[in-house]
Amino acid sequence: MTFASSKLSQKFAKPLTIGNVILKSRVLQSPLSGVTDLVFRRLVRRYAPDSMLYTEMISATDLHHMKALPKLMEIDRHETPISIQLFDCRPDFLAEAAQKAAAEGADTVDINMGCPVNKITKKGGGSSLLRQPELAAQIVRSVVAAVDIPVTVKTRIGWDDTEITILDFAKRMEDAGAKMITVHARTRSQGYTGTAKWEWIRQVKEVLTIPVIANGDIFSVDAAIACLEQTGADGVMCSRGTLGYPFLVGEVDHFIKTGEYLPKPTAIECLQVAKEHLQGLWEYKGMRGIRQSRKHMAWYAKGFVGAAALRDRLFRVESVQDGIDCLDQEIAQLADYQANHQGVNYQGTFGAIAPEDMAEMIAMQ
Ligand SMILES: Cc1cc2nc3c(=O)[nH]c(=O)nc-3n(C[C@H](O)[C@H](O)[C@H](O)COP(=O)(O)O)c2cc1C
Numbered sequence: 001m002t003f004a005s006s007k008l009s010q011k012f013a014k015p016l017t018i019g020n021v022i023l024k025s026r027v028l029q030s031p032l033s034g035v036t037d038l039v040f041r042r043l044v045r046r047y048a049p050d051s052m053l054y055t056e057m058i059s060a061t062d063l064h065h066m067k068a069l070p071k072l073m074e075i076d077r078h079e080t081p082i083s084i085q086l087f088d089c090r091p092d093f094l095a096e097a098a099q100k101a102a103a104e105g106a107d108t109v110d111i112n113m114g115c116p117v118n119k120i121t122k123k124g125g126g127s128s129l130l131r132q133p134e135l136a137a138q139i140v141r142s143v144v145a146a147v148d149i150p151v152t153v154k155t156r157i158g159w160d161d162t163e164i165t166i167l168d169f170a171k172r173m174e175d176a177g178a179k180m181i182t183v184h185a186r187t188r189s190q191g192y193t194g195t196a197k198w199e200w201i202r203q204v205k206e207v208l209t210i211p212v213i214a215n216g217d218i219f220s221v222d223a224a225i226a227c228l229e230q231t232g233a234d235g236v237m238c239s240r241g242t243l244g245y246p247f248l249v250g251e252v253d254h255f256i257k258t259g260e261y262l263p264k265p266t267a268i269e270c271l272q273v274a275k276e277h278l279q280g281l282w283e284y285k286g287m288r289g290i291r292q293s294r295k296h297m298a299w300y301a302k303g304f305v306g307a308a309a310l311r312d313r314l315f316r317v318e319s320v321q322d323g324i325d326c327l328d329q330e331i332a333q334l335a336d337y338q339a340n341h342q343g344v345n346y347q348g349t350f351g352a353i354a355p356e357d358m359a360e361m362i363a364m365q
Pocket of ligand 1: 030031032034035055056057085114115154184192196215216217237238239240241
């Protein structure tokens with residue numbers, strides 16, 4: 001049986017409905033702090049025109065005290081479907097922030113109840129809400145009452161292995177009015193280590209009626225399909241697999257829609273996109289964008305002869321021209337190498353970053 005004739009493909013031929021928002025894709029790009037800014041989202045959007053994208057998470061308390069909206073919250077009117085993600089523990093501030101998100105043109109507002117970072121959990125936000133389910137439900141109720149757009153929640157399976165509370169928690173979120181839940185199938189104490197426990201997503205799916213999105217360890221088309229098959233989830237969210245690889249969401253979406261794999265981008269194509277990313281960050285954020293670009297550039301420079309040396313150079317760039325020169329040189333060398341080595345094909349050496357390389361790369365942030 002081909003994928004196109006499978007049950008999964010028939011189920012996925014129907015749109016994903018989040019409250020009154022209808023999506024033509026069941027593959028989503030996760031919110032990633034320090035990554036999913038307007039520049040990165042534009043690249044993802046090019047390859048995944050129908051997928052829901054997310055902003056980086058934004059503190060509702062910070063928003064409350066700011067006179068102007070931060071760049072983090074800026075969305076392009078053309079980038080729909082787009083969700084603005086908020087975090088906090090104050091229902092009133094979150095309601096106010098959600099109204100600002102809706103006014104900016106967000107299609108949905110997502111509440112982060114999964115971030116494991118101490119700075120966030122100590123203040124009662126992110127995954128610490130898993131330990132305060134009544135407050136979490138109150139937050140959802142308060143935000144739902146404040147806006148007309150659907151309110152969604154992104155969370156983890158529990159605090160640690162002794163406290164896996166997702167089944168009760170997810171039901172409470174649905175009862176409070178959440179229109180979709182994304183489950184990152186790790187505990188808070190796992191951080192980003194170990195494997196995602198997809199079996200919990202299957203159980204969440206069994207107790208909820210709202211769409212359940214599976215998240216965790218989706219580094220390839222095959223992983224996405226395996227996850228969807230094993231969990232019965234309504235959609236899948238790609239995350240670290242998109243770092244330095246804005247093609248992944250589009251690749252998964254294409255496979256789900258056609259049953260065919262898209263050809264992998266060549267190393268040269270990846271570096272061309274890296275150049276656009278760098279240029280975009282420079283235009284959008286100036287020198288801060290250049291500093292932020294270093295980690296992105298290192299993520300792109302992977303999977304070909306000379307990648308390690310390129311990463312090293314890119315990690316030290318001081319100006320946009322520096323970076324463009326480095327990338328142009330590498331592109332010329334790769335083209336030259338290919339011309340002189342008939343039959344050598346870089347396709348397939350590229351792909352989402354392997355999980356084992358990720359810890360080091362995240363540490364670069
Ligand atoms: C650098 C980084 C930043 C992240 N920022 C956010 C964020 O702002 N909001 C959020 O809900 N999750 C955030 N996450 C979690 C991811 O969205 C996702 O849930 C997690 O990486 C699991 O998926 P994966 O195993 O496929 O990477 C972040 C993860 C990483 C690695």
